[in-house]
Amino acid sequence: MRSTRVWRGKDGETMVISVKDLSVALPEGADRPHAMTGITFDVAAGEVLCIVGESGSGKSVTANTIMNLLPPGLTPVSGTIEMGGRDLLKLSDAEKRQMRGSEVAMIFQEPMTALNPLMRIKDQIAEVFEAHGAFSKEEREAKALKLVEEVGLPDPPKILRAYPFQLSGGQRQRVMIAMALALEPKLLIADEPTTALDVTTQAQILKLVRNLQDRHGMAVLFITHDIGVVAEIADRVIVMRQGEIVEQGATADVIGAPQTDYTRRLINAVPSLIPPAPRDLSADKVTVSVTGLEKTFVTSGGFFTPKREVRAIDKVSFDLKRGETLGIVGESGSGKSTTGRCIARLMEPNAGEIRLGELDWGALASRELRAQRNRVQMVFQDPYASLNPRSKIATILTEGAVAQGQDKQEALAYARELLETVGLDASSLDRYPHEFSGGQRQRIGIARALMMRPEILIADEAVSALDVSVQAQVLDLFQKLREMFNLSIIFITHDLCVAAQVCDRILVMHQGGVVEAGSTAEVFAAPSHDYTRSLLAAVPGWKDDSPLRRTRATG
Template sequence: MTSTASQSVLSIRGLSVALPAGGDRAHAITGVSLDILPGQTLCVVGESGSGKSVMATTVMGLLPKELDPVAGDIVLQGESLLQASKLRLRQLRGKAMGMVFQEPMTALNPVMSCGDQVDELLSTHTDWPAEQRRAEILRVFERVKLPDPARMLRSFPHQLSGGQRQRIVIAMAVILKPALLICDEPTTALDVTTQKEILRLIADLQREQGSAVLFITHDMGVVAEIADQVLVMNQGQAVESGDCEQVLRRPRAEYTRQLLAAVPGMTPPPAKPEPEGPALLSGQGVGKTYTSHDWLGRSRPTAALMDAAVAVRAGETVGIVGESGSGKSTFARCLIRLIDPTEGQIWWDADDVARMPEGQLRPLRHRVQVVFQDPNRSLNPRRTVGQSMVEGAMNFGQSREQAEALAVELMAQVRLPVDALKRYPSQFSGGQRQRLAIARALACRPQVLVADEAVSALDVSVQAQILNLLREAQSRLGLGLLFITHDLRVAAQLCDRVIVMHQGRIVEQGRTTELYANPQQDYTRRLFDAAPAALPPLD
């Protein structure tokens, strides 16, 4: 063993993990090696399917049964993990190695309070009495900057925001001060300010505890901000590794250069001419108030959206940006009448639909179609892709023959093979499913496409492909596009105008080039300051 490997918290040597027969390749990962020293952060980057998460779950001993390590070794503080028994791995998880998963709602038990979930970990790995465990949980909750730790102790996951849930998962991962912390896309679905807080929190905890961090991400801005070392993976193989500055400034592999080229920048392209003609989708004075009732029956109103306005014209892209809870998605869902606004007016072309009954609204719904963040939830898993596309088109008056012909045409436009129509959503990658969701929306021949965080969970190269696809569809069909996102870099590259929202109100809006060059409001400036670091120029 080399001196570097002997000093490492984690050392992986020639690791290969086999895929089941019939996969697109024989191995999920092939011959991967790495070392992480105490206090060091190694970022692993690559597209979906590159093997990043398989490597992380292999280290944790959480591989699905159908996957099998067939070569190499994983050594944690001098102990081989591949030779360890299941009991020994359970002892090491939490105590010697902790993991922060991408989606906290799937990592947390929905029927247990957050305090009970952390307490379960402590009671498994320590012999502390209940009072000591509670005190330690409260200390760590305070350390990860959760508001009102005592209330968080009693709260269930669904009662917390996304950022708060992720802090709970981090608290669970670090409470026993493990030597290795694995973070698998922990900030992908978070807005820029929450992401910055989570990254700072992980760095602070790492400094305090001297942990080694294996950080999996597809965000090159995050890499530039936190990485000491970088490992680039493609199709299960390590194509490049080195210190952060070398990989980002002087990449040796062409694949790394392609990844870096796909990262959107914060400088918008030159402004297009102002669109002409009437708005295809617009709202004026739109508001939404929710009313809850306590156990005595007293009502408690909560204003989620107040006095919001927008107009989207043919060929125009309007972006709505802001933190989680700012009202972006509430505004969009009111505009497309997935929820009923409490006040205001909404027009689809010349029709005021704000209070239109569903029976009258249904024939008009083809005009405004939506692409959601998670295509897994918007595509029916029990129906083939072709069935889903044809159904939507037929619901709005096309014959079966017309709908089937349009589906074939749309497959070519989203760059997928025609035989994909016969397959089910589970047989596609995340990026392919998002292409299919766009194709299904276009099959209804809309005037306006509403994209609600449609690229936030995709890696940079697939994200770039989806954004190009949206631009092409807009140019070809003259669509209006309403684009909701927390990624300020994506908004800079795609949107003609940007609306900034905070706590249910529009705080600033304007042409993208002007707003990004000279934001007028303090909140907008804070939002821009929280965006991930710009990539260094290539040498």
């Protein structure tokens, strides 16, 4: 957490922006009349103000209202947003276009969708200047290069020539930050900019935002559902729930001594980095044995680029016992998901052995594999993309079981039972995926995997897209299902706090190989490898002096 400072703006002006009594109406028929009601706050020059809350709390609507980017159907009905002596809600369309980027800039959550996939990076940064009629063509290119250097991207000339798909997630996010800083805005809004990033990249982005904010003296409005990020970066915190502010104050006060039950529930839902006491699994049988697993990807190359081999998995070996949860952790590109997909036979390894008990699972031919598919099932990261939007839940849950030869009525009966097991009403069978929240969709994905009565469940970043309270519910559900069905679970995650709470043992992967393995309690208490130590040190909000660590330890 940052030290508390006294804020002083330029020319004696402390506040960069003042939001007063702001309310935004939702369309008729929504679950409540307003997306947010009576929102009031200020952001000072040089200050980082975090808005935290669950999905649907009004965080992003607040940001989009300031930017005048509300979607159709959402309408400001009261209040003011004062900046530089003007009410941003009363600007003309031309004034709004001029304001965006030059006075207020925004970093969006998903850089891959925010960047134009058909434009080189240099052209996308230069477009910011062009839209505001700033600088000549040569000056724009020079400033784009300087911005890319400032946000710490390697080989800036090469980055400027690249397209978004050629960059990593962390690099794309740095490009978004460079574009946001192009015209040196007074207020930078960051809307969940680190949600999809692994722990070390997240730490780098948070450090970058702090350093740039200090260097430029900007006010920063940081929107997140991650309490650890709040503890790491915020000077002050606003807690929102269902469109209203329920608590606000200095970070040390709000996280260290929360005043409302809702804030306490949010903080208590944050998984602790301190693992619970280990379970004794010594008498349990091995259900999965992986030996020397390898997977290499070969890029096709072209006229000017040679073929290139990337070893995604390099001689990975481990055993998984009945009823055990094995965590696979590491940065993006470490080989975690590729390992999971090879074990599920959604991807074929180049070498190595995978055995389920006495069965040589890795050697099964297509027809034999289809007959055994039910034994290993997978829960995917994105509950939005993994469910067919055109199919009702009844079809989504039963089609796999019916394809395996199960009677359709029996499959429907079991689907109803499983929906109730994962905390959903059986009436959900007649609805479509878009009618559910993200957490509910993930529960449906878990139910679909359980429909096949698997022995092994592979969860690939299954809670990374969920806010903290929903994440806690889904993690509890995994624990409950493991005990109910005596499942063996491979839990792939970049979130070390999640791994600490749900995993019995840990594999730490780096550049395709396993650099450390052991019980979660031992690895987290005394990591033997420098890479593991760097991962643990990068977890936001868990330093020894953090109010989050103190609150979770006593709560």
